[in-house]
Amino acid sequence: MQNFLSRSRQIFNLLTNYKLTNKSKSLNLRLLSLALCGLTTSLAIATPTAQANRLETFVYDLTDSRIEFSVRNDIEPKGTVISNPTRIVIDLPGIVYLGPTVRRRVGRGVQAVRVGQVDANTTRMVVELSPEVTLNPQDLRLKSSQLGRWTMQLPQNIAAIDLNSISNFTLPVTGPISSGFGWRVHPITGQRKLHKGVDFAVPTGTPIFAAADGLVTYAGWTDDGYGNVVELRHENGALTLYAHTNKVYVAKGQSVSKGQAIAEVGSTGRSTGPHLHFEIQPDGRTAVDPMDYLQLRQVTLDLASNSFKD
Incomplete structure (x- = not known):
């Protein structure tokens, strides 16, 4: 127990x-x-x-010879001048730019602007100048008027070169450029081919204006992939072409004035969406980069949305 x-x-x-x-x-x-x-x-x-700091916009104003750019957060940019050929290089430490390097033709004084990522932590902006332009680095100042917004004033003689070289052609539409002049892989055929103009991505129905006074040499449908087309012959022998239009407002043999509505934007022919394909042929036969001939007052790279505007 x-x-x-x-x-x-x-x-x-x-x-x-x-x-x-x-x-x-x-x-x-x-x-x-x-x-x-x-x-x-x-x-x-x-x-x-945390959201990465980034370059939002880059603007070059031809009339004032002024560079402007904005970033999401404030940084301390570093600017240098390089000779032979003359270039202004502005580095933005700590700024991330995820898109491809962008280069846009401008004019004679400022020939082009370029934006790209130089390394993992630095975005670089380059302003390419004409060989006839000389710069004193001491005369250039980067100024910040408010947080994240910077400006640089270039000598006024650069503006004079650009404004005096402006041609008689004006923009047929205002909007972002979705594809520039040059060799590319065609988005539909997949073939490497020379893109003979620039594409402006604007909505269907947007009016298209004559880039200069001229005579309508063709207006209507084409079977070469351009869809509805208007073709103008100008006094100096140059030819301008406006393709993929939705509606044509003019007829062959009609005289038109600069700025007159001649058609509206569409997506006819071989096209992936509404846009205007615009060409300039100075000799009436050979297409060249229209951006070398168009009247530009300002070039804007809207980098936040990857669209490029004039």
Whole structure:
């Protein structure tokens, strides 16, 4: 009997210790779980996902010879002047630009502007100048009028070169350029082919204006992929072509004035969406880059949305 009682007490003690141990373990696990939940919540609040700093816009104003650019957050840009050929290089440390390098033709004084990523942590902007332009680096100043917005004033003689060289052709539409002049892989055929003009991505129905005074030499449908086309012959022998139009407003043999509505934007022919394909042939036969001939007052690279506007 005594052995039985002693045995019973041992079993009771074992059961009691087991329950207490498990209860303690359970309590410890709950406390650990709450601590981890609290830690996770605190981290989520204390360290929200940070957005990378980036270059938003880059603008060159031909009339004032002024460069403007804006970034999401403020930085300290670094500018240098390089000779042979003359270039202004502006580096933006800590700025991320994820798109491909963009180069846009401008004019004679400022020949082109270029934006790209020089390394993992630096975006570089380059202003390419005519060989006839000389710059004194001491005369150039980067100024910030407000957080994230910077300007640089170039010598006024650069504006004079650009404005005096402007041709008689004006923009047929205003909108972002979706494809420039040059060799490319055709988006529909997949073949490498010379893109003989520039494409302006604007909505269907947008009026298309004559780039200069001229005579309508063709107006209507073509089977070469351009869809509805208007072709104008100008006084100096040059030819301009307006393709993929939705509606044509003019007829062959009609005289038109610069700025007159001649058609509306569409997506006829081989086209992936509404746009105007615009060509200039100075000799009436050979297409060249229209951006070398169009009247530009301002070049804007809208880098935040990767669209390029004039």
